[in-house]
Amino acid sequence: MNKGIFSLILFAFSFLSAQEKTVQIAFLSDVHLQDLYGSFSDNDFKGIINPKTGKATILRTMDSQLHSTRVFNENYFAFIKALDDIVAKGIKIVAMPGDFSDDGQAYNLRGLRTILDQYHQQYGIDFYLTTGNHDPVGPFRQEAGKDDFLGQDGNPLGIYSNGNQGKTTQKIITKDIAESGYLDILDELKDFGFYPKEKDLFWSSPFDQDSYKNYSYQKAFQNSTYSRRMYEVAKGFSVPDLSYVVEPVKGIWVMAIDGNTYIPKNINGNPDDPSNYNGASIGYNNVLANKQHLIKWVKRIADEAKLNGKTLIAFTHYPMIDFNDGATQEIKNLLGEKKWQLERVPDEEVAKTFSDAGLQIHFAGHMHINDTGIRKIDGKMLVNIQVPSLAAYLPGYKILTIHSSEKMEVETEVLNNVPHFDDLFPLYEKEYKTLSQNKRHQLWNKDILKTKSYHDFMLFHLKELVRLRMIPNDWPKEFVEKAKFLNGEDLLLQAQNPGSEITPKGINTKSFKKWKFDDLLFDLYKFQSADKLAKKDIQKERLYQYQVLEKLYEANTSQDPFVKQLKSVFRILSLLSNGDPADHFEIDLKRQLIKKL
Numbered sequence: 001m002n003k004g005i006f007s008l009i010l011f012a013f014s015f016l017s018a019q020e021k022t023v024q025i026a027f028l029s030d031v032h033l034q035d036l037y038g039s040f041s042d043n044d045f046k047g048i049i050n051p052k053t054g055k056a057t058i059l060r061t062m063d064s065q066l067h068s069t070r071v072f073n074e075n076y077f078a079f080i081k082a083l084d085d086i087v088a089k090g091i092k093i094v095a096m097p098g099d100f101s102d103d104g105q106a107y108n109l110r111g112l113r114t115i116l117d118q119y120h121q122q123y124g125i126d127f128y129l130t131t132g133n134h135d136p137v138g139p140f141r142q143e144a145g146k147d148d149f150l151g152q153d154g155n156p157l158g159i160y161s162n163g164n165q166g167k168t169t170q171k172i173i174t175k176d177i178a179e180s181g182y183l184d185i186l187d188e189l190k191d192f193g194f195y196p197k198e199k200d201l202f203w204s205s206p207f208d209q210d211s212y213k214n215y216s217y218q219k220a221f222q223n224s225t226y227s228r229r230m231y232e233v234a235k236g237f238s239v240p241d242l243s244y245v246v247e248p249v250k251g252i253w254v255m256a257i258d259g260n261t262y263i264p265k266n267i268n269g270n271p272d273d274p275s276n277y278n279g280a281s282i283g284y285n286n287v288l289a290n291k292q293h294l295i296k297w298v299k300r301i302a303d304e305a306k307l308n309g310k311t312l313i314a315f316t317h318y319p320m321i322d323f324n325d326g327a328t329q330e331i332k333n334l335l336g337e338k339k340w341q342l343e344r345v346p347d348e349e350v351a352k353t354f355s356d357a358g359l360q361i362h363f364a365g366h367m368h369i370n371d372t373g374i375r376k377i378d379g380k381m382l383v384n385i386q387v388p389s390l391a392a393y394l395p396g397y398k399i400l401t402i403h404s405s406e407k408m409e410v411e412t413e414v415l416n417n418v419p420h421f422d423d424l425f426p427l428y429e430k431e432y433k434t435l436s437q438n439k440r441h442q443l444w445n446k447d448i449l450k451t452k453s454y455h456d457f458m459l460f461h462l463k464e465l466v467r468l469r470m471i472p473n474d475w476p477k478e479f480v481e482k483a484k485f486l487n488g489e490d491l492l493l494q495a496q497n498p499g500s501e502i503t504p505k506g507i508n509t510k511s512f513k514k515w516k517f518d519d520l521l522f523d524l525y526k527f528q529s530a531d532k533l534a535k536k537d538i539q540k541e542r543l544y545q546y547q548v549l550e551k552l553y554e555a556n557t558s559q560d561p562f563v564k565q566l567k568s569v570f571r572i573l574s575l576l577s578n579g580d581p582a583d584h585f586e587i588d589l590k591r592q593l594i595k596k597l
Helices: 003-020 075-089 106-123 182-188 190-194 217-223 284-290 292-307 328-335 348-356 425-436 446-450 454-474 477-483 488-495 509-514 517-537 540-555 561-576
Strands: 023-027 093-097 126-130 145-150 156-160 171-173 230-234 237-240 244-249 252-257 311-316 361-364 371-377 380-386 396-402 407-414 584-588 593-596
Touching: 023 075, 075 106, 075 454, 093 252, 093 311, 093 361, 106 126, 106 182, 106 190, 126 190, 126 244, 126 252, 182 190, 182 237, 190 244, 252 292, 284 292, 284 348, 292 311, 292 348, 311 396, 328 561, 348 371, 348 380, 361 396, 425 446, 446 454, 454 517, 477 561, 488 509, 488 517, 488 540, 488 561, 509 540, 517 540, 517 561, 540 561
Parallel strands: 023 093, 093 126, 156 171, 252 311, 311 361, 361 380
Antiparallel strands: 023 396, 145 156, 230 237, 244 252, 371 380, 396 407, 407 584, 584 593
């Protein structure tokens, strides 16, 4: 064979092979890292001694964990386990869609940097971060602290950034517990996407007008300084935006969108006062009104990616698509507009805006749930993948496998077993004993300390969270008081229209007696958190019984207010348990299809 032809064939084969080579990105969201074994730069306190490990440990109380939508302590071990999994899978790119810290405190940022540096240096993993509403809590550094750390005697311990704060009798004062602003985060975590690196093939921010064709590392670095990444959120109020896009490997553009929008409370107030800004937890609804430059930038980058044959993958802290599987209106009707975190649901205009701008694949966190949202608008498709939190049920992360620019695969990795998740249990035993002596305090369920896996621990956390916070805060008191005495058989009888059969054919009513209304609500929150993966944590018999009840209540024509409320509960349950694929699925952008794998 002619050498020239052979070389041409070899080149073509190599080119096609390179084009077909898969790229994997792991997404770890809402890690909420609190450095259990950290230290303060201006105080010798290193925590309380754990009798099981002999280590000094800075931890929060179990009582505070069980009233929060996340755990504060055990997620430290879950983060290490997730990173070890990623190492074992050979994945070299990790994106973290915000809330990577507890509340942006200096000692937690240092702890995070140490861990990320270690995995980068030892295993060659590149990390790309974007900010969430917990990092930073506000645009600029502000005094802060917590009154729910655990003290040596089992009582709460306060750690504050100045001595005028807090109500606890025991106090530790350190500047390292203050909530860092953007500048502090940028300085501490500069190596993880926030600044360009020489090895990056491309890096740009919304404030860099140079095109891909004219890219140079030197110019990108000059444009990446903090002072050049500010925008005016209101007249006279300039705040940072740390959005960026990077090409870590040839052909793949990873877009980290800073979805935080810090809006001044008082436009006549001081622009430099960190307390004069509202929090950013609302997400993209505020972006549409107050961050127009970001939308223009997304469109410009999406157009440029298409022009240059790049595959664009975006991630932000906040969802772009309703994450309640079509149940939002039903939840509003039942609970009210300000319950169930409904204020965080993005308007439909958000999906349309970013779909029009050219985004197709978007990963988000914030809600601590596993979900997939799809919108097809004007011939375009946007897929929003909700990454679960490592600090809540169902603990896990996502892996994106890019097979080609048109075909991708998403898989959910659940953390069932986490080494050392029970290391802190002896300290909680001490806390419980101390709490038991306070008759006015509502006790948490000590059985959580009998759990044998991280999965079971997080499931127990959700159960206690539902009991101690969700039901009291979100649900109508009269409805809960009336429903809590019902079991499954009672609900079956309530579901039937007057004059219909007392027992539907083929149904064993006695088997419905095994569970109560509280169990139903717990399962409802399992589906909200884990989507279809919750089915692994609910008995098959009960899942079937729910299906029977869903159909009966849907057909029920009663105008009794209580029955109508129960009808809403089962409609919400049906919608949350039958959403789009959210475990392991394929995205076909060309055909605009999502296929369960």
